[in-house]
Amino acid sequence: MCGIVGAVAQRDVVEILLEGLRRLEYRGYDSAGVAVLDASASEPQLQRLRRLGKVQALADAVAEQGLPGGTGIAHTRWATHGEPSEANAHPHVSGDIAVVHNGIIENHEALRAELQADGYQFQSQTDTEVIAHLVARAVSGGADLLTAVQQVRSRLEGAYGMVAINRQTPERMVVARSGSPLVVGFGIGEHFIASDQLALLPVTRRFAFLEEGDVAEITRQSVRIFDLENQPVEREVRESSVEHDAGDKGEYRHYMLKEIHEQPQAIANTLEGRLLNGQLNLEALGDLSDVDAVQIIACGTSYHAGVTARYWIESLAGISCNVEIASEFRYRRPVIRPNTLLVTISQSGETADTLAALRQAKELGITKTLSICNVPGSSLVRESDMTVLTRAGAEIGVASTKAFTTQLTALLLLTAALAERAADASAVQQRIAKALESLPGLIQQTLSMNDDIERLAEHFADKHNALFLGRGDQYPIAMEGALKLKEISYIHAEAYAAGELKHGPLALIDAEMPIVVVAPHNDLMEKLKSNIEEVRARGGELYVFAEESAAISAAENMIVVPVPACDDVIAPIVYTLPLQLLSYYVAVIKGTDVDQPRNLAKSVTVE
Numbered sequence: 001m002c003g004i005v006g007a008v009a010q011r012d013v014v015e016i017l018l019e020g021l022r023r024l025e026y027r028g029y030d031s032a033g034v035a036v037l038d039a040s041a042s043e044p045q046l047q048r049l050r051r052l053g054k055v056q057a058l059a060d061a062v063a064e065q066g067l068p069g070g071t072g073i074a075h076t077r078w079a080t081h082g083e084p085s086e087a088n089a090h091p092h093v094s095g096d097i098a099v100v101h102n103g104i105i106e107n108h109e110a111l112r113a114e115l116q117a118d119g120y121q122f123q124s125q126t127d128t129e130v131i132a133h134l135v136a137r138a139v140s141g142g143a144d145l146l147t148a149v150q151q152v153r154s155r156l157e158g159a160y161g162m163v164a165i166n167r168q169t170p171e172r173m174v175v176a177r178s179g180s181p182l183v184v185g186f187g188i189g190e191h192f193i194a195s196d197q198l199a200l201l202p203v204t205r206r207f208a209f210l211e212e213g214d215v216a217e218i219t220r221q222s223v224r225i226f227d228l229e230n231q232p233v234e235r236e237v238r239e240s241s242v243e244h245d246a247g248d249k250g251e252y253r254h255y256m257l258k259e260i261h262e263q264p265q266a267i268a269n270t271l272e273g274r275l276l277n278g279q280l281n282l283e284a285l286g287d288l289s290d291v292d293a294v295q296i297i298a299c300g301t302s303y304h305a306g307v308t309a310r311y312w313i314e315s316l317a318g319i320s321c322n323v324e325i326a327s328e329f330r331y332r333r334p335v336i337r338p339n340t341l342l343v344t345i346s347q348s349g350e351t352a353d354t355l356a357a358l359r360q361a362k363e364l365g366i367t368k369t370l371s372i373c374n375v376p377g378s379s380l381v382r383e384s385d386m387t388v389l390t391r392a393g394a395e396i397g398v399a400s401t402k403a404f405t406t407q408l409t410a411l412l413l414l415t416a417a418l419a420e421r422a423a424d425a426s427a428v429q430q431r432i433a434k435a436l437e438s439l440p441g442l443i444q445q446t447l448s449m450n451d452d453i454e455r456l457a458e459h460f461a462d463k464h465n466a467l468f469l470g471r472g473d474q475y476p477i478a479m480e481g482a483l484k485l486k487e488i489s490y491i492h493a494e495a496y497a498a499g500e501l502k503h504g505p506l507a508l509i510d511a512e513m514p515i516v517v518v519a520p521h522n523d524l525m526e527k528l529k530s531n532i533e534e535v536r537a538r539g540g541e542l543y544v545f546a547e548e549s550a551a552i553s554a555a556e557n558m559i560v561v562p563v564p565a566c567d568d569v570i571a572p573i574v575y576t577l578p579l580q581l582l583s584y585y586v587a588v589i590k591g592t593d594v595d596q597p598r599n600l601a602k603s604v605t606v607e
């Protein structure tokens, strides 16, 4: 979602803040802003600059104007309340107070009315501006900044992370976390705050993660943290293992392409210590011996990983499995069977709907929860009983790639663990182990399809619609392929279970509708071939990804792209790659913003 960076230092901080924003830009990118306090001036000044568009527009403005000062806060925005505009960009200012904020203040309308009645004038349509005025009102009533933020916190409903500075006390910032992550960075004689440690890696590797309800007062010399009851608390300071250059594109034109190519290594990292010399080592996953049913909850791409896992868990482990989109689950009254394991899947571990669904499931009586997550220390990890970290490394491209295939890898490990009580447990586990052992190499081999797919992409660039078809555990892969194409090329794409074609979508088939089929050589192959014929008979243009042994040959209106042969059990992971590459190259030809597609954000920390 939005990104926050702040700093208190002896040196000028604006470049640190801008670099932090660049590193967070993938989270939200419709406008950006910075406010800086210069304590060395005889009369401390609060200077603010905001720009519509990317961080670079803000950096250009800063370069032109200069923005000296050792205390500053900065923000890159993904609009929720109020259109993207300079007036709605953060920081928001009220008198001497400047504020940046992630999340949503749900009672902002009532607070706005109250503040307007009190004479405060609003300059923006945002919910954030109420925080600036509330803090300013508390400070003008005599509170120091820390007390003011603590008082204001009790008035705010919703999920947020916020940072406030005050021109009258220029060498400090006060931050509050409630439902939206914040991390304090420790330097030498300087301190930082950010919504993600990635923003601060150029300046420090030592971090403390704030917990729900924490408020912290940060100066150059000290970090004082208080809990919900305003009692002082300690939060452990840890050395980060995230690589400093995790935010660099390296030799690649886009983060997405870099991350697609990182998949062999990322998957090997997921398997490390969990698959040793062909043997699964699943103890670290936790005790699953009493699990009679599985409920999976996730959003977006992570949801597609969950839908794939349902096929595995039911067919290989023999355990009943439901999968649901988090935003639906949380507002339903689901009936939970006894001994249900709740599995949440999330790249970021901060997706608001997934977190809310986890909490809702606990209230419904689920006692065993496991998260599949890429971010250690994230809210989801902290609130789950067990975690399987995917270890994909930082994913910057908004369209998820390596996070997805590592989630699938982790879910296959989970399937193997759940299969423990199956009659054929050892055969299932051996098969999964063997298939997973071959996986990093197979993925590397699949990447060599790159050039073929780049050429294929030409056929899609001028189309307005596309269909993706798959059967069985390839149906969710078709869904993921369609999502990738929509997200980054803006071509409308739909996925169908191929058996559903005749119940409606066949009416759409004509020469203008490319149809992508994922066709591994499995026991549904003959059925799929019939579906392919149904499309051909109606003049559709087919692009079939299939392994050679499937004996599907190119024909009029049908291009067949060979995919390396693999065990069926890992075919969903292998067939994901060509679809990622296809959407990537279509987007490149169309000239869209591949890494930061319009209207989207990487981590959706609001409802």
Ligand code: G6P
Pocket: 299, 300, 301, 302, 345, 346, 347, 348, 349, 350, 351, 354, 398, 399, 400, 600, 601, 602, 603, 604
């Ligand atoms: C956003 C991202 C998607 C992601 C989804 C769920 O919509 O753009 O790529 O799949 O959130 O995110 P999570 O971090 O929970 O996996």
